[in-house]
Amino acid sequence: MIDPHAIIDPRARLAPNVQVGPWTYIGPDVEIDEGTVIASHVVIKGPTRIGKHNRIYQFSTVGEDTPDLKYKGEPTRLVIGDHNIIREGVTIHRGTIQDRHETTIGNHNLLMAYVHVGHDSVIGNHCILVNNVALAGHVHIDDWAILSGYTLVHQFCKIGAHSFSGMGSAIGKDVPAYVMVNGSPAEAKNINAEGLRRRGFSKEDIATLTRAYKVIYRRGLTLDEALQELESLVASCAPLQILLDSLKQSTRGIVR
Incomplete structure (x- = not known):
């Protein structure tokens, strides 16, 4: 289940049926629950808690500390729920003590290639972040939201449940639940009726x-x-x- 070329710190805790591909690094204070599959060339740093039946693809970096200049190495966390798909090249940073101490991702989310999730962000359940979506720090995304490719979200913005952003949207204010936005800067277009x-x-x-x-x-x-x-x-x-x-x-x- 764990490739001999993987590097697993002895202080990491993996359920017996976790799969880890070659040349993946899993650091101390990482906990990974049953059924999760991690491809080759993945970096996972802690403190990080990853739930059940997730799939993490190659070249993703999960649980790295933030580049926020206020961060001075304090012990902060990343928590990921169950049944998430994290595709190639995704980057997810832990929290900061200035906010939540924690970045949180819920259940049944799809983060496509090269998505970035900044420090202290919160992603709910059943969300889809399409290729190259970038979330600054402190962003909150509610359940069932869909952000199309290359959407940019300013720090501290809230994206409401069942909302939708068009390709290349630049979101600098809060998006209410159910609302479709598009453009740079993003403008409201209609309810996400479909x-x-x-x-x-x-x-x-x-x-x-x-x-x-x-x-x-x-x-x-x-x-x-x-x-x-x-x-x-x-x-x-x-x-x-x-x-x-x-x-x-x-x-x-x-x-x-």
Whole structure:
């Protein structure tokens, strides 16, 4: 299961059925749970915790310390959940003590080739980051978000659940849940209706979310005015609460 050319520090803890390819390095304070497969030429440094049934492809660097100049070698962590696919050349940095102490990746995510996940970032579940997506530090991405290739995300931005970015988007503000953005700088385009249909949202809920989008973006209202009007619709459309929560939690202002 472990190639003889792999270098495994004796202080690393690997479940018995973890597979490790040749010329991979796994350092101290790394814990890898059952069923995870690690290809050749991967570097994993700790403290890092990797869950079950993940697949990490060649030339990825996982758990490296951050280049943030405030980082002075403090013990920070990376935690990765279960059933994630991390493709070729992905880089994922641990956290900093100035923020969460931890970078966190949930379950069932796909990080395609050359994705970068900066320090203290949080990725939820079922997200897709297409080739060359780059997340600065402190970025939060909620469940089911999709970032198309070469999307850039500024530090401290929040990307809402079920949102979508077009190819080459440069995101400098928060993206509300369900919203599609595109461009450099990114601008809001519409509700991610096709994505919602694929995930089983009802026609009625998609119609209500589309109406909510128009209240936020087409009526010339302030954000507080739009929130006040949309509160009355939550009783008839439970998914709308996720959109309202993402608006209320925004700290950088939303993409317009």
